[in-house]
Amino acid sequence: MDHPDIEQKLGGRGEEEQETRERILSAARQLMAQKGYKGATTRKISELAGVNEVTVFRHFKNKVGILTELLKEIMDVREQLEQGLQGEFADLKEMLVSYARTYYGLLVERKEIFMICMIEADNHPEVVQMFSSLPMTAVEVLSNKLLVFQEQGHLPKAVPFTAALMFVSTFFYAFMAKYRVNLDLEMVEEELFENASEILLQGIRGLK
Incomplete structure (x- = not known):
């Protein structure tokens, strides 16, 4: 009953x-x-x-x-990152800007957790591995997407992982500069997304 x-x-x-x-x-x-x-x-x-x-x-x-x-909140990001690469994009730059926006947004949403990791890295070394999981997942997800473009003949060989690492590192540094050391980057975030995407594409085109 x-x-x-x-x-x-x-x-x-x-x-x-x-x-x-x-x-x-x-x-x-x-x-x-x-x-x-x-x-x-x-x-x-x-x-x-x-x-x-x-x-x-x-x-x-x-x-x-x-x-x-x-x-644990840091680690649960793959699905959100992959969503940042979904949809119809006019070109590769638009896709990169979308991904940059998604990734940077995840960092900002978790900024308090990152500050905890920075403070406690020496006392709890195990947090360093968890701390690095978000940027490394971001590199992996973007690298996999760029690999598809490479297989289609749109990117040179040996580019995907290196390009993804450089791209993701740009926004991780910008995040740390703003929220860890309070450094004024003299650039709005959307401008940073656009500029970094264009620079990356110019570098890739130069390898062809």
Whole structure:
């Protein structure tokens, strides 16, 4: 026999628990980016999340568990990157600009996580591998797409990986310069996307 009232209550509780979990992660993300791993105590995390400290430990065994969960956010990007290469493009430059916009946007969305990685790289060497996963995934996805163009005769041999690495590195540096060292690049982001795409294409054409 079904019990809709009970199921509704359980479903509502599940949503409430998920919301609490997200508040804890959001608070931890903010505090760790500002104060580092040590400075973001579970007490401060619980206060900012609006829950008691016991609730934090109920959702995550310890602070390392919170950090691990936060770092997982960096790795889940392949589908979004591939979507940035889908659709009808007038030419290769338009496709590159679209990809640059998608990739840079993912970096900005995760900037707090990246700051945590930078702060904790010495104390937790394992985060370096997770830290590098986003740019390296971006290189791989773009390289695979450029390989298709190469096989169709539109790009010279041995270009795809090198071109993808140079292209992705441009935006990773721009991101780090802006959000890590507060360097003014004197260029709006869309202009950077356009210019980097054009420079890459000119370099590729010069190899033919």
